[in-house]
Amino acid sequence: MATHTLDARRLLCPMPVIRAQNRIKTLAKGDILEVTCTDPGAKNDLPTWCRINGHEVIEIETKDDDIIIKIAVGEA
Amino acid sequence: MNKQPKAVALISGGLDSMLAVKVLQAQGVHVEGINFYTGFCVEGHTHAIRKSSQKKEKRNNALWVAEQLGIKLHIIDVIEEYKEVLTNPKHGYGANLNPCLDCKSFMVKKAREWMDENGFDFIFTGEVIGQRPMSQRKETMPIVAKQCGSDERLLRPLCAKLLPETLPEREGWVDREKLLAFNGRSRKPQIALAAQFGFDEYAQPAGGCCFLTDEAYSVKLGDLWRQRGSKNYDLDDIMLLKVGRHIRPRDHFKVIIGREEGENNFMNGYRKQFTHMHATSHNGPLALIDGNVSSEDLELAAQIVARFTQGRDTDSVQIEVNEKDNETPFTLDVVPLRNDDIPKEWYL
Ligand code: SF4
Numbered sequence: 442m443a444t445h446t447l448d449a450r451r452l453l454c455p456m457p458v459i460r461a462q463n464r465i466k467t468l469a470k471g472d473i474l475e476v477t478c479t480d481p482g483a484k485n486d487l488p489t490w491c492r493i494n495g496h497e498v499i500e501i502e503t504k505d506d507d508i509i510i511k512i513a514v515g516e517a
Numbered sequence: 518m519n520k521q522p523k524a525v526a527l528i529s530g531g532l533d534s535m536l537a538v539k540v541l542q543a544q545g546v547h548v549e550g551i552n553f554y555t556g557f558c559v560e561g562h563t564h565a566i567r568k569s570s571q572k573k574e575k576r577n578n579a580l581w582v583a584e585q586l587g588i589k590l591h592i593i594d595v596i597e598e599y600k601e602v603l604t605n606p607k608h609g610y611g612a613n614l615n616p617c618l619d620c621k622s623f624m625v626k627k628a629r630e631w632m633d634e635n636g637f638d639f640i641f642t643g644e645v646i647g648q649r650p651m652s653q654r655k656e657t658m659p660i661v662a663k664q665c666g667s668d669e670r671l672l673r674p675l676c677a678k679l680l681p682e683t684l685p686e687r688e689g690w691v692d693r694e695k696l697l698a699f700n701g702r703s704r705k706p707q708i709a710l711a712a713q714f715g716f717d718e719y720a721q722p723a724g725g726c727c728f729l730t731d732e733a734y735s736v737k738l739g740d741l742w743r744q745r746g747s748k749n750y751d752l753d754d755i756m757l758l759k760v761g762r763h764i765r766p767r768d769h770f771k772v773i774i775g776r777e778e779g780e781n782n783f784m785n786g787y788r789k790q791f792t793h794m795h796a797t798s799h800n801g802p803l804a805l806i807d808g809n810v811s812s813e814d815l816e817l818a819a820q821i822v823a824r825f826t827q828g829r830d831t832d833s834v835q836i837e838v839n840e841k842d843n844e845t846p847f848t849l850d851v852v853p854l855r856n857d858d859i860p861k862e863w864y865l
Contacts, residue, residue, distance in 0.1 A: 451786055453756065455554055455577055459594045482577070489580045494589050 444473040450507065454482035458490045465496065465514055472514045473499075477507050484508060522690035523547045523637040524672070525628055528590060529726045530578025532707055532719040533643030533675060538586050539714050540674040541641060544691050550590040551631055552579040553624050555599040556755050557727040578720045585716070595627060596752055603729070604748035613735035615727065625671060632670070639685045641672040645699045645707075646679055675699045675707075728759065737763055737865045744768065744808075753787065757805070760784060763865040764821060770808025771865070772818050774825050791841055794822055797848065798835035801826025816849060823853035 447464050449457035457478040465474060476487065487510050488498045495515040502509045524541060528534045528550035538548050583590035602623045606616030628640045669684040677686070677696035686693040699706050711719060728734040737758045742748045744765075757773060760780045765771040775781035781803045784793075791805040792815075804822040806815075815838055823834035832852050839846045 455558075455580075455592050456594070458577070458580075459554060459592050462592060463594075486577045486580055489577070489584055490590070490592075493580070493583050493587075 442469075442471045442473070444475065447474060447476045449476055449478040449483070451479055453480050454486050457483045458486050461487060461512065462490065462494075465512070466517075468514045470514055470516055474512045474514060476510045476512065478510070479506055479508065481508065483510065487512070521545060521547050522639070522685065523549075524639050524641055524685070525632050525635075525637045526550045526588070527624060527628055527640070527642045528552045528579045528582055529643070530582055530720055531643070531726070532711060532716070533645060533648075535582050535586060535643070535716060535719060536707060536710050536714070537641055537643035537674045538588060540695070540697065541691060542586070544695060546691060548586070548588050549637070550579070550583045550586075550588050551628050552590060552592045553595045553599075553627060554592055555603075555620075555727065556596045556752050557599075557603075557729050559727060582719075591631070593627065593631070595623075598627075599623070600750070611730065613730055613732050614738055615729040615735075629670070638690060639670040639672055639683075641674055643675055644673045645701075646676045647701045672696075728755075734758060740765065740771075740865050744771075753790070757784075757787065757807075761805075762825075764859070764863045765865055766817055766821060766859075766863050767808075767814060770806055770810050770814055770818070772821055773805045773807060774822060775802040775804070788839070789841075792839065794819060794836050794838045796823060796826040796828065796834050797837050798833070799826040799828035799831075801828070801834075816851065819849045819851045820854045821859065823851050824856070824859065826853070829853045 445464070445468060447460060449460050452460065457476060457480060461474065461476050468474060476483070484501060491498050491512055497513040497515060498510060499513050500511040502511075524546050526534060526538050526541075526548055529552070538550070541548055579592070580590055602619050603614070603616055606619040608618040609616070611617050625640060625642070632638075632640055672683050672685050672691065673680060674691075675697050676699050677683070677693065678698035679700060682693065685691045686696075697706075729738075738750075738755070740763075741750065741754060741758065760783055761773040761775050763771055763773055773784065775784050784803050784805055787805060788803070791807060792810065793803060793805045795801060795803050801822065802825055804818070806818055810818065819836040819838065822836055823829065826834055828834040833850055834853055836849045836851055837846050838849060
């Protein structure tokens, strides 16, 4: 169970979702992916994408302009 | 086929694709959705950029729809491949720079590839004959299907009864009798079916699913192509066409002026790539200069920018200019152009 990071700053939705989706394809169940983004839209879109595709958002943290979304990878 | 048939739906985020999914789910088909991101899609962008609407909830309609339907959604980045579709459409453009017919063919072709890679049986869309002027005429539908080599595996559940039988029907994966025969521009049958399925909230797309159907946007894109002498573009170009006022006072450059704080913040992210300017003596927007400019051009640009500051009615506004590739800024003291001095034709 490894923790991975993804820099999706300055990307506008749905690009952060697409990047996270493509990255998660390469990860194993139980891995954690920390996505850092700046588009506030990602706060809705990433959790929705996770819910429908079987992954879990475990934390959303805001640091200055950065939004850090932690995802626990689920079943492929 | 004894196993459950698997179909991939092109999800736009509108009501029609929702209904099509429901119709097939009701027949026991396993459905997953696919959505293509061309860079022109009307998504949260303008909301994300514009401060004034940041309070409003932003959502990606395709994702929202998928959640309502309980299906997986795969969003595919087609920004690069889409360039060829947009710059060189075999069947031309619609009312604006929307190459809908080629775009549809392209998306079905991509969905077909995805279908093959992921072991799905067929593709379907929420298209209805005669609904949209160009791409949804009965005679153009076979073009879309043929061009992408998918005619046998492309189903349109909402109007299937009006079209030739396809493989999923022939194979009995779906029951043709339970498919529909919607036709024309009236939305009543869709709305009635939505009520039957218990959908009380759905997006009613106005016009099209992307910025290319928007006249003001197409004018700016056409201007960009003309000025460059080619139809090349990258994602940054087409994003910047979504923000700011675009003013072209001379053929070789244009000024992009933020209209409010959210746009200024967004444009701020691009300042390293552009010569840019803002007022230091008064409150005012950030402006990016697109093109190679002389000092005379900069003076004119500064006068235009000054017009959009709080010093617009004074005789002196200080504008700080940061040239691309030059670390040291300098200041111009300019008389703002009066409204009448900015000809209408300069506004894109
Ligand atoms: S409106 Fe845009 S996305 Fe929709 S079919 Fe036309 S060109 Fe393609």
